[in-house]
Amino acid sequence: MSQQLMNLVESSYRKSEVPFFEVGDTVDVHTRILEGEKERIQIFSGTVIARSGSGTREMFTVRRIVAGEGVERKFPLHSPRIENVDVKRSSVVRRAKLYFLRDRIGKAVRLKERRRV
Amino acid sequence: MFTGILGRKVGMTQIYSESGESIPVTVLEAGPCPVLGIRTVEKDGYSAVQLGYQDKKRPAGNRKRSRSSQASRSERGQVTNRLGSKRQEKRAGQVAPTPKAECEPQKFIREFRGDAPDEIEIGTLVDVSGFHPTLADLPTLLKELAEKNKIDPEDVGWQAQLKKKKPLDYRDCLSSIMSVDVTGTSKGRGYAGVMKRHNFAGQRASHGVKKVHRHAGGTGMSAAPSRLFKGKRMAGQYGNATITTRNLKVAVVDQENNLLLVRGAVPGPNGGYVVIRETNKFN
Numbered sequence: 529m530s531q532q533l534m535n536l537v538e539s540s541y542r543k544s545e546v547p548f549f550e551v552g553d554t555v556d557v558h559t560r561i562l563e564g565e566k567e568r569i570q571i572f573s574g575t576v577i578a579r580s581g582s583g584t585r586e587m588f589t590v591r592r593i594v595a596g597e598g599v600e601r602k603f604p605l606h607s608p609r610i611e612n613v614d615v616k617r618s619s620v621v622r623r624a625k626l627y628f629l630r631d632r633i634g635k636a637v638r639l640k641e642r643r644r645v
Numbered sequence: 646m647f648t649g650i651l652g653r654k655v656g657m658t659q660i661y662s663e664s665g666e667s668i669p670v671t672v673l674e675a676g677p678c679p680v681l682g683i684r685t686v687e688k689d690g691y692s693a694v695q696l697g698y699q700d701k702k703r704p705a706g707n708r709k710r711s712r713s714s715q716a717s718r719s720e721r722g723q724v725t726n727r728l729g730s731k732r733q734e735k736r737a738g739q740v741a742p743t744p745k746a747e748c749e750p751q752k753f754i755r756e757f758r759g760d761a762p763d764e765i766e767i768g769t770l771v772d773v774s775g776f777h778p779t780l781a782d783l784p785t786l787l788k789e790l791a792e793k794n795k796i797d798p799e800d801v802g803w804q805a806q807l808k809k810k811k812p813l814d815y816r817d818c819l820s821s822i823m824s825v826d827v828t829g830t831s832k833g834r835g836y837a838g839v840m841k842r843h844n845f846a847g848q849r850a851s852h853g854v855k856k857v858h859r860h861a862g863g864t865g866m867s868a869a870p871s872r873l874f875k876g877k878r879m880a881g882q883y884g885n886a887t888i889t890t891r892n893l894k895v896a897v898v899d900q901e902n903n904l905l906l907v908r909g910a911v912p913g914p915n916g917g918y919v920v921i922r923e924t925n926k927f928n
Contacts, residue, residue, distance in 0.1 A: 537658060
């Protein structure tokens with residue numbers, strides 16, 4: 529009974545259609561941000577290195593290198609502020625969390641591309 | 646007037662406001678609660694409303710093996726006049742029977758102090774309709790309130806507090822409850838040490854500390870006063886106590902499913918019974 533009620537509450541705050549992407553994908557995350565009064569869309573592009581949580585609490589981490597410095601942003605998947613997640617490229621990965629990328633610099637960061645059939 | 650309802654903690658989750666903020670909420674299943682009794686100053690010396698929550702099982706065929714989870718005769722007699730007793734038979738025709746709720750016996754029964762409004766009688770079902778969500782539409786709500794009462798919108802709520810002005814009392818303008826105090830029984834932790842119970846620091850892991858890493862250390866002084874002061878924090882029973890979390894904002898009211906979502910945590914395990922009252926703390 530409790531679980532049913534929780535699902536009921538969570539389902540109303542869950543997006544009906546979640547953009548499909550996987551760990552290892554290079555994505556553009558479109559986020560709506562408020563600049564003063566005006567709202568505009570900001571794009572953060574990088575590699576998805578982790579997905580965590582479940583239900584409305586699901587989050588995903590995107591990593592990119594900015595001016596030689598690794599930057600990671602964690603987004604709530606179901607947040608209304610996340611407009612879209614655009615998959616630019618998929619790669620061959622063998623694990624769910626790509627934390628090993630944090631220790632790599634330069635060419636070693638590259639992941640082998642996976643062609644979708 | 647009494648303002649409250651009984652319920653059950655369902656669990657915690659997070660929801661998103663329209664602007665995209667994530668709000669940590671506790672889901673409470675509240676009501677519908679039948680009014681089991683009304684206390685009045687004339688009759689009882691104080692005024693209160695007694696509510697019940699969740700139907701209690703009736704004993705199965707064999708009375709001798711009835712359990713505490715099953716309603717006893719007295720519990721059934723509390724909610725109905727149809728049980729039939731010798732006393733009732735004797736007094737039939739002379740004294741009017743006390744009005745009863747005529748519902749199933751209830752599992753969780755509590756009284757709320759305060760006068761019963763006219764529309765509430767014994768047997769009325771109290772539900773979450775008296776609550777009003779604050780988080781999503783607080784700015785618009787405040788504006789409306791200010792317009793209605795012809796005051797500067799900036800003099801409403803906490804903004805007025807900042808300016809050291811008397812804030813507008815929500816209760817004067819709105820009959821609904823926007824902020825609640827939730828009382829529950831906290832999770833029992835048994836006989837706990839001082840580190841868990843009082844957040845003591847304990848002692849060092851090394852540097853000569855022997856077998857007292859989680860101990861409290863000294864508890865008193867010397868020959869003077871040669872006794873321990875009362876209230877010294879020590880190890881002991883922790884949890885399983887009645888705890889009230891005050892001033893939780895109502896985030897969502899779902900009348901259809903009898904759900905109340907409040908911002909923040911509520912004492913007790915999931916499934917634990919809670920008493921939800923209008924807050925007595927105004928910030």
